[in-house]
Every structure is written in C-alpha cells, then in structure tokens.
Amino acid sequence: MNASLLGIIVFLPLLGALGALACRQNVRACRLLALTVMLTDLVLVLSLFALSPHTAGIAGNWLRIEDYSWMDSLGIRFTLALDGISLLLILLTTALGALAILVSWKEITDHVAAFHFFLLAMLTGVLGVFLATDLFLFYLFWEIQAIPMFFLIGIWGHDRRIYATVKFALFTISGSLVMLLALLSLHLLHARQTGETTFALLQLIHTSFSRPLELALFGAFVLAFAIKIPLVPVHTWLPDAHTEAPTAGSVILAGLLLKTGVYALLRFAFPLFPHAAQFFTPLLLVLGLTGIFYAGWIALAQEDLKRLVAYSSISHMGLIVVGIVVWNITTLSGSLIQMINHGITTSALFILIGMLDERLHTRKLSELGGLWKTLPVWSGFFLFFSLAAIGLPGLNNFVGEILILVGTFTERPWTAAAGFIGLLWTVIYGLRMLRKSLWGEARHRPDIADLTRRELAILIPLCLGVIWLGLHPGPALESSGRPWPD
Amino acid sequence: MTVLSWKSVLFQLLLAAGGITIFTVGAFVKNKPKPLLFSLAIGTVLSAAVAALLIDGGRTPFFQMLDVGAYARFFNVLFALVAFFSLLFSHRHAGLRQVAGDEFYGLMILAVLGMSLVAGATHWLVFFLGFELLSLTFYILITMRRDDPLGNEAALKYLIMGMVSGGFLAFGIAMFYASTGTLDMPIGLADLKNTGSPTGMLLSLGLILTAAGFKISLVPFHLWTPDVYQGAPTPVTAFLTTGSKIAVFAGLLRILMLSSNWLWVHSLPVLWTLAAATLLIGSVTALAQTRLKRLLAYSSVAQMGYAVMGALAIREDGGLSVIFYFTAYALMDLGAFGAIATLCASPESDLDELDSYRGLGYSHPWQAALLTLCLLSLAGLPPTAGFIGKFMVFKAVLQARYAVLAVIGIASAILSIFVYLKVIVVMFMKPKKDVAVTSGFGMAARIAFAVILFGVLWAGVFPSPLQTLISRIIASIGI
Numbered sequence: 018m019n020a021s022l023l024g025i026i027v028f029l030p031l032l033g034a035l036g037a038l039a040c041r042q043n044v045r046a047c048r049l050l051a052l053t054v055m056l057t058d059l060v061l062v063l064s065l066f067a068l069s070p071h072t073a074g075i076a077g078n079w080l081r082i083e084d085y086s087w088m089d090s091l092g093i094r095f096t097l098a099l100d101g102i103s104l105l106l107i108l109l110t111t112a113l114g115a116l117a118i119l120v121s122w123k124e125i126t127d128h129v130a131a132f133h134f135f136l137l138a139m140l141t142g143v144l145g146v147f148l149a150t151d152l153f154l155f156y157l158f159w160e161i162q163a164i165p166m167f168f169l170i171g172i173w174g175h176d177r178r179i180y181a182t183v184k185f186a187l188f189t190i191s192g193s194l195v196m197l198l199a200l201l202s203l204h205l206l207h208a209r210q211t212g213e214t215t216f217a218l219l220q221l222i223h224t225s226f227s228r229p230l231e232l233a234l235f236g237a238f239v240l241a242f243a244i245k246i247p248l249v250p251v252h253t254w255l256p257d258a259h260t261e262a263p264t265a266g267s268v269i270l271a272g273l274l275l276k277t278g279v280y281a282l283l284r285f286a287f288p289l290f291p292h293a294a295q296f297f298t299p300l301l302l303v304l305g306l307t308g309i310f311y312a313g314w315i316a317l318a319q320e321d322l323k324r325l326v327a328y329s330s331i332s333h334m335g336l337i338v339v340g341i342v343v344w345n346i347t348t349l350s351g352s353l354i355q356m357i358n359h360g361i362t363t364s365a366l367f368i369l370i371g372m373l374d375e376r377l378h379t380r381k382l383s384e385l386g387g388l389w390k391t392l393p394v395w396s397g398f399f400l401f402f403s404l405a406a407i408g409l410p411g412l413n414n415f416v417g418e419i420l421i422l423v424g425t426f427t428e429r430p431w432t433a434a435a436g437f438i439g440l441l442w443t444v445i446y447g448l449r450m451l452r453k454s455l456w457g458e459a460r461h462r463p464d465i466a467d468l469t470r471r472e473l474a475i476l477i478p479l480c481l482g483v484i485w486l487g488l489h490p491g492p493a494l495e496s497s498g499r500p501w502p503d
Numbered sequence: 504m505t506v507l508s509w510k511s512v513l514f515q516l517l518l519a520a521g522g523i524t525i526f527t528v529g530a531f532v533k534n535k536p537k538p539l540l541f542s543l544a545i546g547t548v549l550s551a552a553v554a555a556l557l558i559d560g561g562r563t564p565f566f567q568m569l570d571v572g573a574y575a576r577f578f579n580v581l582f583a584l585v586a587f588f589s590l591l592f593s594h595r596h597a598g599l600r601q602v603a604g605d606e607f608y609g610l611m612i613l614a615v616l617g618m619s620l621v622a623g624a625t626h627w628l629v630f631f632l633g634f635e636l637l638s639l640t641f642y643i644l645i646t647m648r649r650d651d652p653l654g655n656e657a658a659l660k661y662l663i664m665g666m667v668s669g670g671f672l673a674f675g676i677a678m679f680y681a682s683t684g685t686l687d688m689p690i691g692l693a694d695l696k697n698t699g700s701p702t703g704m705l706l707s708l709g710l711i712l713t714a715a716g717f718k719i720s721l722v723p724f725h726l727w728t729p730d731v732y733q734g735a736p737t738p739v740t741a742f743l744t745t746g747s748k749i750a751v752f753a754g755l756l757r758i759l760m761l762s763s764n765w766l767w768v769h770s771l772p773v774l775w776t777l778a779a780a781t782l783l784i785g786s787v788t789a790l791a792q793t794r795l796k797r798l799l800a801y802s803s804v805a806q807m808g809y810a811v812m813g814a815l816a817i818r819e820d821g822g823l824s825v826i827f828y829f830t831a832y833a834l835m836d837l838g839a840f841g842a843i844a845t846l847c848a849s850p851e852s853d854l855d856e857l858d859s860y861r862g863l864g865y866s867h868p869w870q871a872a873l874l875t876l877c878l879l880s881l882a883g884l885p886p887t888a889g890f891i892g893k894f895m896v897f898k899a900v901l902q903a904r905y906a907v908l909a910v911i912g913i914a915s916a917i918l919s920i921f922v923y924l925k926v927i928v929v930m931f932m933k934p935k936k937d938v939a940v941t942s943g944f945g946m947a948a949r950i951a952f953a954v955i956l957f958g959v960l961w962a963g964v965f966p967s968p969l970q971t972l973i974s975r976i977i978a979s980i981g982i
Contacts, residue, residue, distance in 0.1 A: 087967070088966060088967050088970070089967070090967065090970050090971060090974065091895075091898075091970070128865070153894075156885075157885045157886060157890075160884055160885045160890075161885055161886065164879065164884060167924070168931065171928060171931065171932040172931055172932055178932070179928055179932050179933075182928075182932075183921070183924055183925075183928065186920070186924055187917075187920060187921060187924070190884070190917070190920050191917045191920070194883075194913045194916050194917055195913060197894070197897065197913070198897065198901070198909055198910065198913055201894075201897055201898050201901050201909075202901055202906075204898070205898070205901055205902055
C-alpha cells in the first residue's frame with residue numbers, strides 16, 4: 018500500500034464518487050461517505066509531509082515518484098511524482114474538497130448522490146493534474162477536471178447556469194485541444210531527434226527546437242493554461258462560471274481549478290520551452306498586469322457580490338502570473354504561497370457569500386447593507402477574509418504579494434511599481450464591497466439566523482490557515498523547496 | 504479444394520446458411536415465430552464470430568478472391584459483433600414496430616455477409632458483389648415499416664444513392680480492367696511496371712473513391728445521410744452507421760494499402776481535400792440540428808472525416824490509428840443509437856426532437872447515461888475510447904506531417920464539442936417537458952448497454968490490448 022500512496026491519493030475520491038452513486042437512496046450516507054473519503058485523503062496527504070523535506074522542484078529531485086507502464090506501444094507511462102510544490106497544492110485540494118462537501122450539506126437538496134459523484138470525480142482530476150509528470154497522463158487529468166464541473170454548474174447552479182457552463186466547457190476544452198496538438202508535435206519531434214517514444218516530462222525537456230516552432234508550441238500550451246488561469250483576454254468565462262456555480266463549485270473553481278493553470282505553466286510550459294518563455298516574458302507580464310488593473314477596475318463596478326469576488330480572482334491570478342514569469346526564487350516562492358493563500362481566502366469569501374445567499378436569497382450589493390447589525394458573526398468573518406484578500410499585513414495574502422513584488426522589483430522595477438499600484442486597486446474595490454454590505458442602513462429582518470456550528474466548523478480552519486500563513490509562513494515556504502533554477 | 508480451404512470461408516458460409524434458414528423458417532412455419540427467428544439470427548452471428556476468431560485461413564486469399572487472413576478476420580468479427588448489438592437493440596424495438604420477422608432478421612444476416620465480402624475482397628467482382636449485397640439488404644431494412652412515410656422516403660433516397668454509387672463502382676471497375684487488364688486487386692493496384700495507362704488508373708480510382716465516398720458519406724456525397732438516418736428504424740440506423748460504413752472503409756483501406764506509390768502520391772491531394780471538407784462541413788451542419796438522429800447523422804459524417812485523416816497516414820503507421828478509430832467509432836455510435844432505440848416517443852415513432860429529450864437524465868437514467876457517455880466519447884473527451892481514437896489519429900496525421908489538416912481537425916473537434924454538449928445540456932439541465940416516452944428497454948438491450956458501456960470506458964483507459972492486436976494484424980499484412 019505504501020508503494021502506491023500517490024496513486025491511492027489520486028483515485029480515492031473517484032472510489033468515493035462511485036460509492037456515493039451506489040448509496041444514492043440514502044442521502045445522508047452519500048454525504049458522510051464523501052466527507053469521510055476526503056478527510057481520509059487529507060490525512061494521507063498530511064502523512065506525506067513526513068517525507069524528507071527541502072528537496073528541489075522540477076529538476077527531478079522528487080520527494081516521491083511512482084511509475085507504472087501503461088500504454089508502452091505509444092510511449093505512455095503512468096507516472097505520478099511529488100515535490101514540494103505539488104505537495105502544498107494537493108494539501109490545498111484535499112482540504113478544500115472536504116470543505117466543499119461540508120458547505121453543500123444544506124445547500125444541495127436535489128440529486129445529492131450525483132452531485133457528490135461529480136464533485137469527487139473532479140477532485141480526482143485535480144489531484145491527478147498536480148501529480149502527473151507524463152504529458153499524456155497530465156492531459157487526461159486536465160480534461161477530466163472540466164467535465165464534472167460542466168455538470169456541477171449546469172445542474173445545480175443559479176439562473177444563468179446553462180450559458181455559464183457551456184461557455185466554461187467550450188473555452189476550457191478548446192484550449193485543451195490546441196494543447197493536444199502541441200503535445201503531439203512535441204512528442205513526435207522528440208522521437209525524431211532522439212529515437213525515444215516517450216511522453217515523460219523529464220525526457221521531453223531535452224528536445225531542441227527551431228525558434229519559430231518553439232514559439233508556436235509554447236504559445237499553444239500557454240493558450241490552454243491562460244484560459245484556465247485566467248489571463249486577460251481569455252478570461253471571460255470566469256465571471257459567469259463563478260457566479261452561476263453552486264457554492265461548492267465556486268470553491269473548487271476558484272480555489273483549485275485556477276491553480277492548475279498556474280501550476281501547469283510552472284511545471285510544463287516554462288521548463289519545456291525556456292527560450293520561448295524568455296521571448297514571451299514581456300507579453301505575459303503585460304497580460305498579468307492588465308489582469309490586475311482591468312479586473313480590478315471592473316470589480317469596482319460590480320453589484321453582484323459573487324461576480325465581484327470572481328473579478329478579484331482574476332486580479333489576484335494576474336499578480337501570481339507576474340511572479341511566475343519573472344522566475345526568480347523570491348517570486349516563485351511568492352507565487353506558490355500566494356496560490357495557497359488565494360485558494361484559502363477566495364474560497365472563504367465564496368463560502369460566506371453562499372451562506373448569505375441561503376439566508377437572504379440575494380447577492381446584490383444594492384439590496385444588502387447593515388449586515389454588521391443583522392449578522393454580526395458572519396460579518397466578522399467577512400471582514401476578516403476581505404481584509405486578508407485586500408492584503409492586510411499580518412494576514413496571508415500580504416506575504417505572497419510582498420514576496421512577488423519585492424522579487425520583481427530586483428529585476429523589473431517598473432513592473433513591480435505597476436504591481437504595487439495594482440494593490441491599491443484591490444484595496445479600493447475591497448473596501449467598497451465591505452462598506453456597501455456591512456455598514457449603512459440595515460435592510461433586513463434582524464432575526465435571521467447567524468452562523469450555525471457546521472458553518473463555523475468550515476470557517477474556523479480557514480481563519481486559522483489565514484493567520485498562520487500570514488504570521489508564520491516559514492514552514493510552508495520551506496516545504497515547497499527550492500524551485501527550478503534557470 | 505480440400506476441406507481446409509472451405510473452412511477458411513466458414514464465416515461467410517455460416518452467415519449465408521443462417522440467412523437462408525431464417526427465410527425458410529419464415530416461409531414454412533405458420534405465423535412467424537419471432538423468438539425462434541431472433542434466436543436463429545443471434546446464433547448465426549455469434550457462431551460466425553467464433554468461426555472468424557478461431558479459424559486462420561492464412562495469407563493466401565481464398566481462390567485469389569477473398570482475403571481470409573488477419574485483416575479480414577478482424578473486420579469479420581467486428582461486423583458480427585456490430586450485428587449482434589444491433590439485433591439486441593432491435594429486440595423490443597422491432598416488436599413494437601411490428602417489423603420483427605424473417606425478413607428483418609434474415610436481411611441483417613445477409614447484410615453482414617455483404618460487409619464481410621466488401622472488407623475482404625481482393626478481386627473486384629467480389630467487392631462489387633459485396634457492395635451490391637450490402638446496398639440491397641439495406642434498401643429493404645430501411646423501409647421495413649411499409650406504412651411509414653419517413654421510412655419510405657429514406658429508403659428511396661438510399662436507393663437512388665445506392666444505384667448511383669453502384670454505377671460509379673461498376674464504371675470504375677471497368678476502367679480498372681481497361682487500364683490494367685486484370686480484375687485482381689493486388690496485382691492491378693501495385694501495377695509496378697505501369698503497364699496500364701496512368702490516366703485510366705487515376706480515373707478508375709477516382710470513380711471507385713466516389714462510390715466509396717457515397718457509402719461512407721464523405722462530403723460532398725453525404726447529403727443522403729440525415730434523411731436516411733432519421734427515417735430508418737433506429738436499430739437499422741445503428742447497424743447502417745457502423746457496419747456498412749466500416750465495411751466500405753475497410754475495403755477502401757485495403758485499396759489504399761495495396762496501391763503503388765505512384766497511385767498513392769496522386770490520391771493524396773484528393774484524400775486531403777475530402778478529409779478537410781468532411782471534417783468542417785460535418786461539424787458545422789451538425790450545429791444547426793434540432794433533431795437528435797439528424798444531429799448524430801451529421802456527426803457521423805464528421806467522424807468519417809477523422810477516419811480519412813487517419814487513412815492519409817497509412818504509410819507511416821500502417822493503419823493502426825484508423826482501425827482503432829473504427830473500433831471505437833463502432834462502439835460509440837452503436838451505443839448512441841442503441842440508447843435512442845430504447846426510447847420510443849410512441850409505438851409508431853422514435854424519440855427524435857431534441858426538445859423531447861428534456862429531463863431524460865432523471866426519468867431514464869441508464870439510457871441517458873449511455874447516451875451521454877457515447878456523446879462524450881464522440882466529442883473525444885477522456886477517459887473514453889473516442890479520446891484514444893482521436894489521439895491516435897491526430898498523432899498519425901502529425902507524424903505524416905499534415906499540420907494544416909491537423910489544425911482543421913482540431914477546429915472541427917472544437918465545433919463538435921458544442922454540438923454534443925447541447926444534447927447533454929438538454930438531457931440534464933433543462934426542465935422536463937411532458938412527453939410520454941415508451942421504453943423499449945428489455946433484457947436484450949440491457950446486455951448490450953452493459954457491454955458497450957464497459958467497452959467504451961475500457962478501451963479509453965486500457966487501450967493497449969486492442970492496439971497490440973491491431974499492430975499484429977497490420978504486421979501480418981506486411982505492407
């Protein structure tokens with residue numbers, strides 16, 4: 018069992034998914050089974066922390082590697098590999114997965130078994146993306162993430178769910194298909210050069226390209242990842258998808274799916290095509306910065322709370338991409354920790370908005386107000402997480418942001434300056450959101466139930482995560498190890 | 504003529520015997536015993552499949568006319584299985600529509616015989632015989648319900664198309680004979696000394712390609728497809744879309760494999776254009792459809808585009824990708840049409856309007872699940888057989904350095920995603936309409952469902968056994 022621990026971690030949610038379908042007559046059993054499965058998975062991931070720390074990232078010094086032959090005639094192997102980066106991300110995945118199930122406890126009442134089936138199947142896909150190092154296997158998991166999300170948004174979402182989910186599916190799958198071509202070209206090129214038929218990342222890194230071909234292939238890969246991250250201008254699916262998804266869907270979407278895009282940039286696109294990456298750095302920086310400003314600007318105009326947070330996600334991801342593109346130790350550590358931070362804070366915000374929606378059946382800022390008086394506990398948490406998202410020092414987002422910006426400043430001062438101003442944007446729309454929702458005239462009945470124990474159980478771990486990562490990020494940064502030196 | 508040599512065509516003999524037996528029983532036994540006829544049909548098909556699996560006829564064609572080696576055997580088994588599943592799906596459906604009887608079952612058996620002859624022919628007369636047998640049986644199968652105007656119209660269109668394509672084929676064969684002096688395929692196609700007139704050869708190949716194009720529904724010969732698919736009884740459509748297309752394509756593959764280099768090089772531009780046109784037009788026209796059977800018809804046109812793409816790479820990968828794609832395609836389309844066959848809007852008509860599929864995911868979960876899985880497989884999404892098929896085809900095309908065609912293929916795939924998603928959205932995400940759905944979901948169909956469901960997922964996650972099998976078959980043809 019020890020030998021295929023990574024495999025078990027990846028496929029346990031899928032088993033849970035099938036189990037949930039099997040006990041579809043008993044709703045409570047479904048929920049408990051799903052929760053148990055995800056908590057077990059979380060424990061298994063935590064056990065991985067016992068492995069020796071301080072090992073490097075993409076260079077091939079894996080913490081753990083599991084390699085099985087699968088489709089040898091095509092050169093495809095089932096290879097899962099763990100390093101510090103993926104370790105942190107799969108920890109985030111399992112934790113958010115468990116929280117997503119808890120959040121849906123009361124919210125989802127129709128077709129509960131199917132809901133948990135899709136949720137858990139999607140988590141298998143996400144775990145697989147973070148752990149696969151065989152390019153075909155990565156592509157398989159990359160596509161597998163999208164389909165359950167399509168169903169989740171489409172069946173259990175809000176009013177415009179069909180439009181949102183079809184847009185999401187089309188954007189994501191189109192990008193993936195383009196990436197498929199690039200993947201195949203890379204594989205064939207490598208075979209022609211070295212005679213090895215392989216899809217393994219570490220072997221494909223040693224392929225030499227002509228300049229235009231490398232640019233084209235890098236472009237194709239980055240297109241697929243840029244749609245996921247999302248980078249402006251292929252970001253337009255995100256506001257709709259986030260807004261119309263059920264709370265658990267938004268949590269997974271914002272907390273995990275976006276991170277898979279950044280992770281893929283880090284793990285695949287940049288190492289495979291280093292020269293193209295250098296060539297495209299200015300463009301990617303511009304796109305990242307545009308994301309910060311443009312998305313922030315639009316967030317300022319939003320009336321729907323969920324849509325506002327969705328645009329803030331784009332903004333934050335823009336900064337993370339800037340950190341990746343600059344590619345030095347400081348910014349990479351910053352981006353990595355910021356991915357975790359963003360996962361925690363944005364998920365918490367979506368969870369809180371979901372709780373509000375359940376009670377007041379509205380997400381419009383114009384209909385909210387004075388919530389501090391009506392729902393004090395909820396408002397306290399909302400204030401806390403919003404301040405974290407804004408980047409208050411002492412809370413988690415600040416750590417990531419400062420690492421990214423300081424690291425960028427050493428190489429590209431103007432970019433860093435723009436980034437700092439972008440932080441200001443975040444503060445502006447964040448404070449507007451707080452003012453309109455928490456303070457002002459109380460528009461709702463004062464006897465609406467505040468947070469229940471289950472909801473507190475969801476939020477308190479997130480709170481602790483925020484505080485811990487904000488005040489003591491050292492261990493997290495340490496366990497991510499040293500990233501790939503260029 | 505030793506006993507051994509007759510054994511090598513046991514597959515065809517069993518089918519012929521089975522078909523004749525069914526007709527005889529139907530003629531002489533009073534009030535046609537449908538269960539008996541059904542069992543006869545199933546028995547024939549299964550025993551023929553076993554015969555094809557077990558008996559290796561060797562590399563020499565039977566009387567120089569019919570291939571009995573690995574390639575033909577693989578397709579024979581495939582056709583037998585396709586017929587088996589179509590029969591299972593038709594069990595209750597045929598009963599509902601009152602078409603069950605000796606004609607229906609007997610003709611299906613004979614159609615399999617025709618398919619086997621087309622796919623296995625190494626002599627033009629056998630090819631033509633099989634082609635016509637295939638056409639004739641389907642003319643009647645499509646119009647099985649004599650009082651259905653849609654069915655009659657469909658059969659008429661198929662008849663006209665069939666006659667035209669038969670004419671093209673005959674003329675092509677005649678030109679072939681005129682150019683090479685022989686009706687033997689391997690000898691004539693590999694015409695090494697180029698003793699034949701080159702223009703004549705090209706003309707003959709062009710005519711034969713046209714005839715094949717009609718049957719495979721390549722653009723611009725595809726216009727019959729939506730009407731025929733819609734008008735025929737759904738199990739017959741399932742049989743038509745998988746069996747007949749694969750048979751003719753298998754024959755075409757053999758022709759391409761046997762062609763001399765000169766012929767091959769000259770056919771490439773034509774094949775390229777056919778592939779590109781079929782891919783694009785197939786996907787674009789499917790976008791506008793509001794009836795499921797027509798939608799699937801246009802989608803199967805596009806699927807053939809991918810197959811032609813794979814056929815372009817025959818010299819590089821030996822046909823591995825195309826043959827795998829066909830197997831996957833057979834499973835997917837059988838599953839999709841099979842699921843539709845078990846849902847009847849009324850005893851008279853199939854459930855066709857996309858609108859009537861609303862909420863089907865919850866009222867008929869198993870049928871919807873199979874249909875969804877097959878649609879996702881047709882779209883080429885993992886972890887299904889369709890994904891592996893597309894993966895292999897795109898790999899082969901890139902290996903053969905047709906980058907532009909690969910991009911066209913991807914564009915077509917992106918378009919088709921929307922088509923399939925539309926159906927899934929209607930089934931699961933739209934509120935239910937009050938449309939009565941009679942279920943034709945008997946035990947037979949359940950067996951077929953289970954096997955196809957398992958097959959699509961298995962071939963998607965563990966395709967190696969199938970791939971190894973096909974590689975060995977290709978190696979044994981020895982190109």
